[in-house]
Amino acid sequence: MDLYQQLLATDKKIIWHPYSALGNDLPIFPVVSAQGVRLKLADDRELIDGMSSWWCAIHGYNHPVMNQAIKDQLESMSHVMFGGLTHPPAVELAETLVDITPNNLNSVFFSDSGSVAVEVAMKMAIQYWHDRQSSDKQKFLSIRSGYHGDTFGAMSVCDPVTGMHSLFSQSLSQQVFIDAPTTPFNEECKEHDLAQLKNALQQHHDELAAFILEPVVQGAGGMHFYSADYLNHARELCDHYNVLLIFDEIATGFGRSGKLFACEHSNIQPDIMCIGKALTGGYLTLAATLTNDDIANTISNGDPGVFMHGPTFMANPLACAAANASIKLLLDSAWQEKIDQIEGWLKSALLKCDSLGNVKNVRVLGAIGVVECTRAVNMQTIQSAFVEQGVWIRPFGKLIYLMPPYIIDKSDTEILCNAIYEVLINDI
Numbered sequence: 553m554d555l556y557q558q559l560l561a562t563d564k565k566i567i568w569h570p571y572s573a574l575g576n577d578l579p580i581f582p583v584v585s586a587q588g589v590r591l592k593l594a595d596d597r598e599l600i601d602g603m604s605s606w607w608c609a610i611h612g613y614n615h616p617v618m619n620q621a622i623k624d625q626l627e628s629m630s631h632v633m634f635g636g637l638t639h640p641p642a643v644e645l646a647e648t649l650v651d652i653t654p655n656n657l658n659s660v661f662f663s664d665s666g667s668v669a670v671e672v673a674m675k676m677a678i679q680y681w682h683d684r685q686s687s688d689k690q691k692f693l694s695i696r697s698g699y700h701g702d703t704f705g706a707m708s709v710c711d712p713v714t715g716m717h718s719l720f721s722q723s724l725s726q727q728v729f730i731d732a733p734t735t736p737f738n739e740e741c742k743e744h745d746l747a748q749l750k751n752a753l754q755q756h757h758d759e760l761a762a763f764i765l766e767p768v769v770q771g772a773g774g775m776h777f778y779s780a781d782y783l784n785h786a787r788e789l790c791d792h793y794n795v796l797l798i799f800d801e802i803a804t805g806f807g808r809s810g811k812l813f814a815c816e817h818s819n820i821q822p823d824i825m826c827i828g829k830a831l832t833g834g835y836l837t838l839a840a841t842l843t844n845d846d847i848a849n850t851i852s853n854g855d856p857g858v859f860m861h862g863p864t865f866m867a868n869p870l871a872c873a874a875a876n877a878s879i880k881l882l883l884d885s886a887w888q889e890k891i892d893q894i895e896g897w898l899k900s901a902l903l904k905c906d907s908l909g910n911v912k913n914v915r916v917l918g919a920i921g922v923v924e925c926t927r928a929v930n931m932q933t934i935q936s937a938f939v940e941q942g943v944w945i946r947p948f949g950k951l952i953y954l955m956p957p958y959i960i961d962k963s964d965t966e967i968l969c970n971a972i973y974e975v976l977i978n979d980i
């Protein structure tokens with residue numbers, strides 16, 4: 553048996569993959585290395601990466617600056633507990649994050665994944681209201697088609713249908729849901745989108761701790777883009793009804809939508825913001841929850857006077873060093889021009905998919921290109937068809953999308969887009 557077959561055989565027997573069954577027949581591809589925008593399989597085939605490893609690897613793979621930053625940190629300390637101790641990479645990163653996120657967000661809680669950053673945000677909101685003597689405010693308002701992670705709190709605010717709430721209905725907190733706004737990205741928010749939000753806040757504000765949503769781009773819940781102006785109204789209404797506003801920027805953060813953070817498409821600031829994914833340039837797992845002074849002070853001066861969360865790998869130094877290097881690399885580059893360029897390439901190369909009978913809609917924003925099909929794709933056949941064309945694209949449901957590393961060039965972007973056209977025109 554060669555390496556490729558050996559890896560597959562063991563994998564199939566004992567390893568769970570995301571959202572799949574043990575030992576199922578869906579194709580799995582062993583990767584042995586990655587360089588730039590290319591993944592190398594164990595049989596030497598190379599694939600152009602259209603996914604940035606679930607939207608994280610913004611600088612591509614095996615980047616010399618990123619590698620060096622991690623090697624340097626490794627020489628001094630790979631990990632140390634964060635209870636009672638601090639260290640230079642965490643302090644530098646926290647200062648940078650306070651600096652580059654909305655002005656009102658002045659403190660940082662580090663955690664180890666996006667889902668946990670969302671749990672932390674939800675716990676902060678509940679603890680804030682507890683300390684303001686409003687303990688009835690325990691629920692969350694969320695919009696349908698959202699995705700916030702797979703842990704129980706995060707799952708409770710994901711879209712109830714695609715988040716498979718029915719499976720866990722006995723165990724999940726029951727939250728309040730409204731439809732996602734339908735007003736397109738660049739337009740002033742229409743009244744019909746605001747009506748549900750107003751009603752929900754009017755009806756439930758006494759029990760709502762916060763309104764949580766992904767600003768402008770809903771990612772894994774449907775790759776849906778909506779009016780940034782909705783956020784302006786959401787801010788106004790949340791203030792009016794005494795409900796906190798949480799932005800989940802885990803997928804949108806660090807330039808993906810064309811702004812450093814998607815909330816910058818609007819004029820407002822959230823009370824709490826979650827970031828993760830591209831925070832470390834896709835090198836290591838790290839997330840953060842940022843809050844305003846009111847929340848930080850209320851929790852810190854309230855009862856029990858501490859925030860009740862503290863993961864073992866909180867502010868892992870290697871991950872913080874990777875994040876420091878990644879943010880510097882991004883901000884020192886002409887990233888905004890590059891995202892505009894990728895947006896242009898995606899728009900022109902995906903356009904031809906729009907005329908196909910099995911395509912409902914093609915949409916592009918920043919370095920995100922989405923082809924929505926009229927029916928769910930066949931994962932059994934489509935994944936192998938993409939690999940045979942030398943690309944790594946991982947659709948879900950009816951959605952085939954691209955979120956390539958920002959270092960991609962025009963020719964590789966066109967190869968990715970053409971691969972999508974080929975599978976669609978051949979109805980694979």
Ligand SMILES: Cc1ncc(COP(=O)(O)O)c(C=O)c1O
Binds near residue numbers: 665667699700702804
């Ligand atoms: C918007 C959003 N929030 C939260 C998460 C959960 O992050 P993680 O998978 O790191 O737990 C994701 C992951 O896709 C996400 O897209």
